[in-house]
Amino acid sequence: xxxxxxxxxxxxxxxxxxxxxxxxxxxxxxxxxxxxxxxxxxxxxxxxxxxxxxxxxxxxxxxxxxxxxxxxxxxxxxxxxxxxxxxxxxxxxxxxxxxxxxxxxxxxxxxxxxxxxxxxxxxxxxxxxxxxxxxxxxxxxxxxxxxxxxxxxxxxxxxxxxxxxxxxxxxxxxxxxxxxxxxxxxxxxxxxxxxxxxxxxxxxxxxxxxxxxxxxxxxxxxxxxxxxxxxxxxxxxxxxxxxxxxxxxxxxxx
Numbered sequence: 001x002x003x004x005x006x007x008x009x010x011x012x013x014x015x016x017x018x019x020x021x022x023x024x025x026x027x028x029x030x031x032x033x034x035x036x037x038x039x040x041x042x043x044x045x046x047x048x049x050x051x052x053x054x055x056x057x058x059x060x061x062x063x064x065x066x067x068x069x070x071x072x073x074x075x076x077x078x079x080x081x082x083x084x085x086x087x088x089x090x091x092x093x094x095x096x097x098x099x100x101x102x103x104x105x106x107x108x109x110x111x112x113x114x115x116x117x118x119x120x121x122x123x124x125x126x127x128x129x130x131x132x133x134x135x136x137x138x139x140x141x142x143x144x145x146x147x148x149x150x151x152x153x154x155x156x157x158x159x160x161x162x163x164x165x166x167x168x169x170x171x172x173x174x175x176x177x178x179x180x181x182x183x184x185x186x187x188x189x190x191x192x193x194x195x196x197x198x199x200x201x202x203x204x205x206x207x208x209x210x211x212x213x214x215x216x217x218x219x220x221x222x223x224x225x226x227x228x229x230x231x232x233x234x235x236x237x238x239x240x241x242x243x244x245x246x247x248x249x250x251x252x253x254x
Contacts, residue, residue, distance in 0.1 A: 031056055031058065031187070031188065032165075032187055032189055033058075033187070034049075034058040034059050034167060034185045034186075034187045035085060035140070035141055035167055035187065037082060037084060037085055037140040037141065037167070037169070039082040039083065039084065039085075039138065039140050039169075040082065040137065040138040040140055040169040040170070041059075041169045041183060041185055043061075044059065044185070046061050046234065047059040047060060047061040047183065047185065047234065048060055048061070048234045048235065051234060052223055052226070054222060054223070054226050055219040055220065055222035055223040055226060056219060057184050057185075057186045057219065057220065057223050058167075058184075058185050058186050058187050059184065059185040059186075060182065060183070060184050060223075060234065061182070061183040061184070061234050062181070062182055062231055062232065062233050062234045063180055063181075063233060063234075064233045065230070065231070065232055065233050066181050066182075066227070066231050066233075067227060067228065067229050067230050067231055068112070068133065068224060068227055068228050068231070069112075069228050069229050070131055071113065071131050071132065071133050072113065072114045072115070072129055072130070072131045072132060073113045073114050073115035073116060073117065073128075073129065073131075073132050073133070074107060074113050074115075074116055074117075074132065074133040074134070074135060074224075075116075075117045075118070075119070075120055075128065075132060075133070075134050075135070075175060076100050076103050076104050076107070076116070076117070076118050076135050077118075077120060077134055077135060077136040078136050079096040079097075079099060079100055079136065079137045079138060079139065079168070079170070080096070080137075080138045080139070081093050081096055081138065081139050081142070082138055082139060082140040082141070082142075085140055085141040085142070085167070086139065086140070086141065086142040087142060087143050087144070088142065088144065091142070091144065091209075092139050092142040095139070095142070095166075095209055095210075095213050096139050098210065098213055098214075099139075099168065099213045099214075099216065099217050100118055101118070102213065102214045102217040102218070103135075103217035103220060103221060104116050104117075104118055106217055106218050106220075106221035107221050107224065109221070110221060110224070110225050112224075112225065112228060120134075120175075128175045128176065130176060131176075132174075132175040132176065133172055133173070133174065133175060133181070134172070134173050134174070134175040135170060135171070135172050136170060136171060136173075137168050137169055137170025137171065138168070138169055138170070139166065139167070139168055140167050140168070140169050141165055141166065141167035141187060142165070142166060142167075143164065143165035143166075144164060144206075144208070144209050145162045145163050145164040145165065145189075145208055145209075162191070163189040163190060163191050163208075164188075164189055164190045164208045164209050164211075164212040165187070165188075165189050166187065166188055166189075166209065166212045166213060166216060167185065167186065167187035167188075168185075168186050168187075168216055168220075169184070169185045169186075170183075170184055171183050171184075172184075172224075181231075182227075182231070184220070184223070186216055186219065186220065188212055188215060188216055189212070190208060190211055190212040190215065191208075
């Protein structure tokens with residue numbers, strides 16, 4: 001009797017693991033290869049796809065060993081919108097503003113900086129206090145996806161249809177000198193369902209992209225927290241060939 005019982009338990013355990021994996025596949029965030037758009041970042045070869053396993057930023061370049069722990073504050077500056085890989089520029093501008101606000105809030109939660117601002121002030125970077133970081137960037141890939149298809153995707157997880165697609169490229173510099181500290185590219189796709197079933201919020205317009213933009217901001221804040229005491233330089237030649245994507249003409253972007 002013991003052997004059939006053990007076999008039954010093993011089969012049930014395997015079924016549970018597979019079911020859990022399928023549920024996660026139907027609900028979660030995807031980390032596809034970053035697209036080399038050449039609209040903001042111009043040198044992807046020096047970037048590493050394996051630099052960050054905590055916040056899971058797609059590509060990172062750190063010119064030399066650095067840290068953020070002597071910084072007094074940070075300004076979340078302009079986040080512009082690209083052209084070639086952005087399906088709906090007007091919508092993307094709205095989410096760029098949303099991303100900046102969420103990122104500011106997440107940086108405030110760290111309680112690391114004396115101030116976190118969305119504005120440089122009247123004098124621009126030259127009037128900012130010493131030891132201020134400046135983060136700026138651009139949305140270079142933007143696709144709202146389909147909430148209806150994401151909702152159905154819970155049942156058709158193998159299709160992976162309707163996922164949002166957001167890529168943000170940016171730099172963190174010393175505001176006073178303009179010295180480059182970090183360059184990054186982060187691309188995420190999201191299905192926005194739950195482990196327990198399809199998410200009815202997916203049927204609300206904009207919900208999926210809000211989740212994607214908020215998670216991008218959260219993970220970028222985590223990356224800054226990770227590098228608070230030490231951020232090692234990117235190893236020479238560490239860029240992964242797997243992320244190399246030939247830029248496509250506008251009509252080929254899908």
